[in-house]
Amino acid sequence: MTQPLDILTETPSQTAGPYVHIGCIPTFAGVEGVYPEDLGLSPISDGARGEVITIRGSVYDGTGWALRDAMMESWQPDAAGLFPGQDGADPKVSGFCRFAADKDSGEFTLRTVKPGPVPLRHGGLQAPHIALWIVARGINIGLSTRIYFEDEDNSGDMLLNRIEQRPRADTLIARKTGEGEYRFDIRLQGEGETVFLDM
Amino acid sequence: MSETAPLMPRRREVHPVPYDPDYKTSVVRSPKQALLSLESTLIEETGPVFGHDLLGPLDNNLIYNFTQGAAPAVGERIRVHGRVLDETGRAVPNTLVEVWQANAGGRYRHVKDTYFAPLDPNFGGCGRTITDENGYYEFMTIRPGAYPWPNRANDWRPMHIHFSIFGSGFGQRLISQMYFQGDPLIDLCPIVNTIKDRGQIDRLVAPLDMQNSRGMDYIAYKFDIVLRGRRQTMFENKPEGM
Ligand SMILES: [Fe+2]
Numbered sequence: 001m002t003q004p005l006d007i008l009t010e011t012p013s014q015t016a017g018p019y020v021h022i023g024c025i026p027t028f029a030g031v032e033g034v035y036p037e038d039l040g041l042s043p044i045s046d047g048a049r050g051e052v053i054t055i056r057g058s059v060y061d062g063t064g065w066a067l068r069d070a071m072m073e074s075w076q077p078d079a080a081g082l083f084p085g086q087d088g089a090d091p092k093v094s095g096f097c098r099f100a101a102d103k104d105s106g107e108f109t110l111r112t113v114k115p116g117p118v119p120l121r122h123g124g125l126q127a128p129h130i131a132l133w134i135v136a137r138g139i140n141i142g143l144s145t146r147i148y149f150e151d152e153d154n155s156g157d158m159l160l161n162r163i164e165q166r167p168r169a170d171t172l173i174a175r176k177t178g179e180g181e182y183r184f185d186i187r188l189q190g191e192g193e194t195v196f197l198d199m
Numbered sequence: 200m201s202e203t204a205p206l207m208p209r210r211r212e213v214h215p216v217p218y219d220p221d222y223k224t225s226v227v228r229s230p231k232q233a234l235l236s237l238e239s240t241l242i243e244e245t246g247p248v249f250g251h252d253l254l255g256p257l258d259n260n261l262i263y264n265f266t267q268g269a270a271p272a273v274g275e276r277i278r279v280h281g282r283v284l285d286e287t288g289r290a291v292p293n294t295l296v297e298v299w300q301a302n303a304g305g306r307y308r309h310v311k312d313t314y315f316a317p318l319d320p321n322f323g324g325c326g327r328t329i330t331d332e333n334g335y336y337e338f339m340t341i342r343p344g345a346y347p348w349p350n351r352a353n354d355w356r357p358m359h360i361h362f363s364i365f366g367s368g369f370g371q372r373l374i375s376q377m378y379f380q381g382d383p384l385i386d387l388c389p390i391v392n393t394i395k396d397r398g399q400i401d402r403l404v405a406p407l408d409m410q411n412s413r414g415m416d417y418i419a420y421k422f423d424i425v426l427r428g429r430r431q432t433m434f435e436n437k438p439e440g441m
Contacts, residue, residue: 008286008425012399013214014376015222015390016361019309023299023325023361029309031323034264035255040247062227069311075246075369083245096247103310118241121205131242131369138224140215140393142374146242159237168232188228198209198234199243199370 013142016135020071021100028100040098043074043112048092050079050113055147055174055182058106059134062189066106070136073098074110074147081116081128114149120158127157129172134186144197147184148173163195171195204429206239206370207286215393222389223350243370244429249295251329258327261300261340265323272322274303274341276417279377279405282334283364286428290334296424297327297363298338305344305356314346339417345384357384357391366426377422378404 021029025038044052058066074097077083078090093113101108110130117125130147148154150173163169171194174182186194217229257264262271279298283291301307301324304316308324322341330336340360347355359376366372378385385391385404394400411419 006288007428008284008288009213009399009402010210010286010427011373011375011402011425012394012396013373014361014403015215015225015393016363016374017390018311019299019307020361020363020374022307022309022323023297023327023363026323026325031265031308031325033267034323034325035258035327039249039253062231065227067228073372075242077242083241085245085248094247120240121238126240129242133369133372135374136228138222138226138228140217140219140222140225140229141211142372143230144370159235159240162235162237189231193230193232195232196230196234198211198236199206199239 013140015137015140016071016142018069018137020135024071025098025100038098040073040096043076043093043095043097045092045094048078048113049090050116051180053112053114053180053182055110055112055184057108057184057186059101059108059136059186060188067101067136068103068106070101070108070134071098072100072108072135073133074112074130075133076112076115076130077118079113079116081118124156124158126159127154128152139188143188144199145186145194146172146197149182150174150176159197168195203241203244204431206243206368207428207430208236209427213396213399216395219389219393221351222393225393239368239370244368246365246367246369246371248293249329249365251293253295254327254329259336259338261298261322261324261326261338264326266321270321272302272341273319274322276339277342278337278339278411278417278419279360279422280335280337280411280419281422281424283330283336283424283426284334285366285371285426287431289428290330290332291366291426292330292332292334294330294367295327295365296330296336297325298340298360299325300340300343300360301346303341303344305346316344316346342379345382350389354389355384355387357382357388362422362424364424364426368429371426373424373426375424376403377420379420380404380406
């Protein structure tokens with residue numbers, strides 16, 4: 001026998017299901033009037049420092065069909081790489097956004113500021129990135145990934161360099177499609193499958 | 200930002216399998232490649248903070264919040280309460296807990312739910328609260344109905360309440376479901392059974408809690424939630440191996 005470890009076990013996940021919008025963005029589901037507004041409508045408010053950008057994309061299943069029911073959350077620092085609560089962080093950046101795939105087209109839109117680089121615990125910088133969390137019917141535990149940017153220097157990024165098959169790193173890099181506009185598609189399974197994270 | 204200690208690695212074996220042919224939608228929505236496992240960094244260790252000022256007085260009362268107090272929802276009145284802890288056993292204070300559920304007839308108020316059980320004009324189906332300094336939360340609601348869903352020819356969801364919990368770091372983010380003690384549909388449900396460890400399924404089944412019920416008013420169910428913990432050590436500030 002030994003002493004007990006006294007470590008609890010995490011509560012198991014269950015799928016968010018097709019009606020996740022009711023709980024997280026009720027207006028999207030057609031439930032009006034319970035809250036003044038949905039939570040996480042925008043990660044920035046007027047006057048946020050830095051370049052305002054728009055990222056569009058879709059979440060594709062293994063057959064190439066764009067999910068119409070996915071819900072996503074993003075979390076990021078401000079243009080200087082500071083998270084809310086850190087000294088000097090931009091008060092106009094909440095950093096958190098909730099958005100859903102369009103019910104008809106499956107396309108999502110995230111309008112935010114481009115984040116700054118963020119330090120690693122033991123020195124060095126990570127290339128600018130946004131954390132993305134995806135839930136939907138048929139996804140039994142939320143999927144985590146990151147959005148990097150084609151027009152940033154990603155060469156020294158710790159995470160991207162840990163992806164053994166180099167072409168797969170491209171699945172985490174948003175393509176520039178215009179001034180301040182990017183495309184970031186997520187493929188849940190199969191050819192071009194997005195790199196998902198366990199961090 | 201109070202804490203940026205590394206998160207304990209997620210024990211994937213205590214969670215559902217991503218691919219389960221009995222839950223048909225998971226077949227094309229489950230990644231086939233291995234996840235990339237790394238120690239957490241600042242973006243996983245920090246997360247959004249929501250203040251108690253976010254909440255309206257009826258936000259955690261699903262019986263009344265859709266009508267803003269004008270008329271109660273139909274159904275068996277229940278109170279759901281519990282604590283949010285992390286793997287180290289510490290309370291998770293001031294964290295947002297959101298719930299959503301079907302009405303007493305098993306129907307969701309959602310543009311995509313077409314089940315012919317009727318909507319309740321007095322029930323919206325969402326609620327939210329923030330844990331207190333000791334990690335406690337509670338909701339008043341009605342017991343949700345079981346409902347059929349398109350999977351195999353005759354699949355029914357057991358009575359359940361969906362939960363969304365934040366924690367203090369984005370890497371702790373969790374969505375799960377609470378089931379009710381004694382519901383015979385639990386064992387038959389393909390979504391429940393994506394969890395392969397019977398002991399872990401039991402952790403989603405809330406016991407009837409008569410001592411926290413109130414006569415002639417409501418019965419209570421207790422539902423505790425455990426999020427990922429953080430490693431606490433004075434050695435964290437040194438490079439690996441030092
Ligand atoms: Fe449900």
